[in-house]
Amino acid sequence: MPLPRFRYVAPESLEAACELLAEHGDRARVMAGGTDLLLRMKRLPRAGAPEVVIGLRGVPGLDTIRIDDGGLSIGALTLLASVAGSTDVNRLCPALASAARSTATVQIRNMGTVVGNLCNASPAADTATPLLVYGASVLLVRPGGERRTVPLEDFFLGPGRTALGPGEIVAEVRVPPPCGRAGSDYQRLSQRSRVDIAAVCVSTLVCLDRDGSAARVRIALGAVAPVPLRAKSAERVLEGRPPTAELVAQAAAAAAREARPISDVRSSGEYRRRMVEVLARRSLVRSASLAGGAA
Amino acid sequence: MAKVTIDLRVNGEPHEVAVHPWRTLAQALREDLGLTGTKIGCETGDCGACTVLIDGRSVTSCLTLAVEAAGREITTIEGVAPSGTDLDALQEAFVRLGAVQCGYCTSGMILSARYLLSHNPAPTELEIRQALSGNLCRCTGYQKIVEAIAEAAKANG
Ligand SMILES: Cc1cc2nc3c(=O)[nH]c(=O)nc-3n(C[C@H](O)[C@H](O)[C@H](O)COP(=O)(O)OP(=O)(O)OC[C@H]3O[C@@H](n4cnc5c(N)ncnc54)[C@H](O)[C@@H]3O)c2cc1C
Numbered sequence: 001m002p003l004p005r006f007r008y009v010a011p012e013s014l015e016a017a018c019e020l021l022a023e024h025g026d027r028a029r030v031m032a033g034g035t036d037l038l039l040r041m042k043r044l045p046r047a048g049a050p051e052v053v054i055g056l057r058g059v060p061g062l063d064t065i066r067i068d069d070g071g072l073s074i075g076a077l078t079l080l081a082s083v084a085g086s087t088d089v090n091r092l093c094p095a096l097a098s099a100a101r102s103t104a105t106v107q108i109r110n111m112g113t114v115v116g117n118l119c120n121a122s123p124a125a126d127t128a129t130p131l132l133v134y135g136a137s138v139l140l141v142r143p144g145g146e147r148r149t150v151p152l153e154d155f156f157l158g159p160g161r162t163a164l165g166p167g168e169i170v171a172e173v174r175v176p177p178p179c180g181r182a183g184s185d186y187q188r189l190s191q192r193s194r195v196d197i198a199a200v201c202v203s204t205l206v207c208l209d210r211d212g213s214a215a216r217v218r219i220a221l222g223a224v225a226p227v228p229l230r231a232k233s234a235e236r237v238l239e240g241r242p243p244t245a246e247l248v249a250q251a252a253a254a255a256a257r258e259a260r261p262i263s264d265v266r267s268s269g270e271y272r273r274r275m276v277e278v279l280a281r282r283s284l285v286r287s288a289s290l291a292g293g294a295a
Numbered sequence: 296m297a298k299v300t301i302d303l304r305v306n307g308e309p310h311e312v313a314v315h316p317w318r319t320l321a322q323a324l325r326e327d328l329g330l331t332g333t334k335i336g337c338e339t340g341d342c343g344a345c346t347v348l349i350d351g352r353s354v355t356s357c358l359t360l361a362v363e364a365a366g367r368e369i370t371t372i373e374g375v376a377p378s379g380t381d382l383d384a385l386q387e388a389f390v391r392l393g394a395v396q397c398g399y400c401t402s403g404m405i406l407s408a409r410y411l412l413s414h415n416p417a418p419t420e421l422e423i424r425q426a427l428s429g430n431l432c433r434c435t436g437y438q439k440i441v442e443a444i445a446e447a448a449k450a451n452g
C-alpha cells in the first residue's frame with residue numbers, strides 16, 4: 001500500500017505553518033504523528049489525498065506538558081505515550097492519562113499525539129471524552145499569528161469535522177485547574193482488546209461539596225453520536241444531590257437516553273446504548289468514590 | 296517531484312539517501328539500504344512487523360516518513376546483535392525457547408521487547424503481553440515469545 005505522491009514541507013514556526021496551510025487550502029494537511037493522516041492517505045483514492053503535507057515536527061516547543069495557574073497544557077506534538085506516563089497528567093487528569101494508555105498500541109502511542117487525536121475528530125477518539133469532562137479548550141493559531149480559544153465542546157462538528165477555520169492550527173489543548181474534592185474516571189469497551197477502536201467509551205467527573213453533595217458532574221460519551229458528546233441531562237440528575245447508588249443509576253439511564261448510537265462493524269446501536277448505561281454507572285461510582293463520596 | 300537527500304543514521308552508521316517525500320522509512324530501510332530484516336506486513340500500523348526504534352522509542356516504520364526519520368537514531372534488527380557471530384540476550388532466548396517459527400514477526404517482536412526492557416527491566420507477564428499489543432504473530436500463539444522475553448529479562452538482570 002504505497003503512499004500517493006505529495007510535497008512535504010517542514011516550517012519552523014506555527015505562524016509559517018498557518019501561512020502554508022492558508023496558501024494551499026484544501027490541497028494541504030497538517031501532520032503531527034501521521035498515524036491517522038498517512039493511514040488515510042494510503043487508503044484514499046489518489047484524487048482525494050492532500051498534495052502538500054505540512055510536517056509540524058520542525059516547530060520547536062510543541063512537545064510539552066506544562067502546568068500554569070494550576071491548569072495543564074499539552075502541546076501539539078506531545079505524544080500519547082508522554083501523556084500516559086506523565087506524573088502531572090496522572091495527578092491532575094487521571095482519566096486522560098488512563099485514556100491515553102488505552103489508545104492503540106505501544107508503537108502508535110510512541111508516534112501519535114493527543115492533539116492529533118482531537119483534530120482527527122473521530123467520534124470514538126479515546127482522549128476526547130476525558131478532556132470534555134475536564135472542561136478543556138483548544139488554543140488555535142491562524143495566519144498572522146492571531147490566536148483564539150475554543151471550548152472542546154464546540155470544537156467537534158461531526159465525524160472528521162472540526163471548528164478549525166482556513167489556515168488554522170491547534171497549538172495546544174488546555175485543561176483548567178481541577179475542583180477541590182474531585183474524582184474522575186475513564187471506561188472503554190472494545191471488541192477484543194484495547195488495540196481495537198472503542199465501541200463505546202465514557203468519562204465522568206464528580207466534584208463534591210463540603211456536605212457531600214455533587215457540586216459539579218460531567219459525563220461524556222464517545223462512539224455513540226457523530227461527535228464525542230456531553231450527556232447534560234444525565235449530569236443534571238446528579239448535580240446538587242449526594243451521589244447515592246440510586247441517583248447514579250438514574251443518571252446512567254439518562255445518559256443512555258442521550259446517546260444516539262449507530263450500528264457498525266464494531267457494535268450494534270442497541271448494544272452500544274445498553275453499554276453506555278453500564279459504563280456510565282461504573283464510571284460515576286468510581287469517580288464519586290475517588291472524590292470521597294458514597295455511591 | 297524531486298527527491299530529497301537525507302541523512303539516515305541506522306544502527307550508529309550514517310547513510311546519505313535520496314528519497315521521495317512519500318517514501319516510508321520501511322521502504323527506505325529495505326529498498327534503499329538493503330536492510331531487509333525489517334519486515335512489511337499490513338502497512339497500516341496494526342501488525343508491528345515493521346517495528347524499529349527511533350531515538351529509543353518503538354515505532355511502526357510503515358507509517359513513518361523517511362524524511363521525518365532523518366537525523367534521528369534508528370535501530371533495526373540488524374543493529375541488535377553485538378557482533379556478526381553473537382546474539383544478544385533477547386535473540387538468544389527467542390532461539391532457545393522456540394519463540395521463532397516462520398520468523399516473519401520476529402524482528403518486530405525483538406525490537407518491541409527491547410523497548411520494553413529499556414524502560415522496564417523486570418516486567419511482569421501481563422506487562423510483557425501489553426508491550427506486545429502492537430505485534431501480531433500468526434504462528435507461535437505468543438506463549439513462547441512471552442517466556443523468551445521474561446527469560447531475557449532475567450539474564451540481563
Ligand atoms: C493501528 C492503529 C490503531 C489506532 N488505535 C486508536 C485507538 O485505539 N483510539 C484512538 O482514538 N485512535 C486510534 N488510532 C488513531 C490515531 O493513532 C490517533 O488518533 C492519534 O492520536 C492521532 O495522532 P497523530 O499525531 O498521529 O495525528 P495525525 O495523523 O498527524 O493527524 C490527524 C489529523 O489531525 C490533523 N492535525 C494534527 N495536528 C494538528 C494540529 N496541531 N492542528 C490542526 N490539525 C492537526 C491532521 O491534519 C489530520 O487530519 C489508531 C491508529 C492506528 C494506525
Ligand code: FES
Pocket residue numbers: 334335336337338339340341342343344345346355356357358
Ligand atoms: S507493516 Fe507496519 S505495522 Fe504492519
Ligand code: FES
Pocket residue numbers: 394395396397398399400401431432433434435
Ligand atoms: S513466527 Fe510466524 S508470525 Fe510469528
